[in-house]
Amino acid sequence: GENVEQHPSTLSVQEGDSAVIKCTYSDSASNYFPWYKQELGKRPQLIIDIRSNVGEKKDQRIAVTLNKTAKHFSLHITETQPEDSAVYFCAASPPYNFNKFYFGSGTKLNVKP
Amino acid sequence: DAEITQSPRHKITETGRQVTLACHQTWNHNNMFWYRQDLGHGLRLIHYSYGVQDTNKGEVSDGYSVSRSNTEDLPLTLESAASSQTSVYFCASSPGGGAAEAFFGQGTRLTVV
Numbered sequence: 001g002e003n004v005e006q007h008p009s010t011l012s013v014q015e016g017d018s019a020v021i022k023c024t025y026s027d028s029a030s031n032y033f034p035w036y037k038q039e040l041g042k043r044p045q046l047i048i049d050i051r052s053n054v055g056e057k058k059d060q061r062i063a064v065t066l067n068k069t070a071k072h073f074s075l076h077i078t079e080t081q082p083e084d085s086a087v088y089f090c091a092a093s094p095p096y097n098f099n100k101f102y103f104g105s106g107t108k109l110n111v112k113p
Numbered sequence: 114d115a116e117i118t119q120s121p122r123h124k125i126t127e128t129g130r131q132v133t134l135a136c137h138q139t140w141n142h143n144n145m146f147w148y149r150q151d152l153g154h155g156l157r158l159i160h161y162s163y164g165v166q167d168t169n170k171g172e173v174s175d176g177y178s179v180s181r182s183n184t185e186d187l188p189l190t191l192e193s194a195a196s197s198q199t200s201v202y203f204c205a206s207s208p209g210g211g212a213a214e215a216f217f218g219q220g221t222r223l224t225v226v
Contacts, residue, residue, distance in 0.1 A: 001172075006155070009153075032213075034214065034215070036217075042219075043203065043217040043218060043219050043220055044156070044203070044217050045217070046214045046215075049214065089155060089156060100146075100158070100161060101146075101156075101158075101215060102158075103148075103155045103156040103157075104155055105153060105154060105155040106155045106156075
């Protein structure tokens with residue numbers, strides 16, 4: 001099955017700086033890559049996703065890039081704010097498993113004011 | 114508004130007891146999933162279902178069972194609770210049929226003493 005690895009496990013940045021979280025996946029058939037944000041004590045919520053026919057996607061301060069050849073994808077947060085502090089999960093989903101997600105182990109992002 | 118809800122939100126039980134966690138969604142989604150979340154492990158898939166009467170084992174299914182008698186509900190049963198099953202449990206649903214967002218419930222914190 002698919003295996004997703006996520007780095008770093010913790011990331012601390014100063015407010016206003018950029019943050020980058022990286023994930024690799026093993027199954028070249030995976031074609032959907034969502035990113036979830038989980039605030040303390042809350043449920044994971046989708047913040048951005050990318051499909052394998054696209055190399056980059058942006059939504060305001062958040063962007064995701066996908067390199068299919070290298071089988072890795074990254075989350076970029078610019079101009080970080082304290083409310084960006086949370087745990088972020090990447091996931092990969094192969095088409096033959098009808099939306100079965102394989103999650104990375106998570107990155108705890110701390111944005112210092 | 115459509116939503117996905119879990120109950121109870123918190124549960125303390127004794128070793129050896131049977132416990133059932135409820136998950137109910139009103140989106141009419143075909144796919145439903147149960148994950149457990151433990152520090153350092155991210156979200157690990159316990160069981161999943163692609164429709165009524167369909168259930169499948171995930172990566173950490175030992176000691177757990179599910180049933181899908183209707184579209185809306187996927188209860189998770191711990192047959193004989195063990196301390197290793199102390200965790201936060203999340204239910205999720207998605208429409209299926211291809212790459213699509215999964216929506217998570219609020220989570221259930223289960224403590225086995």
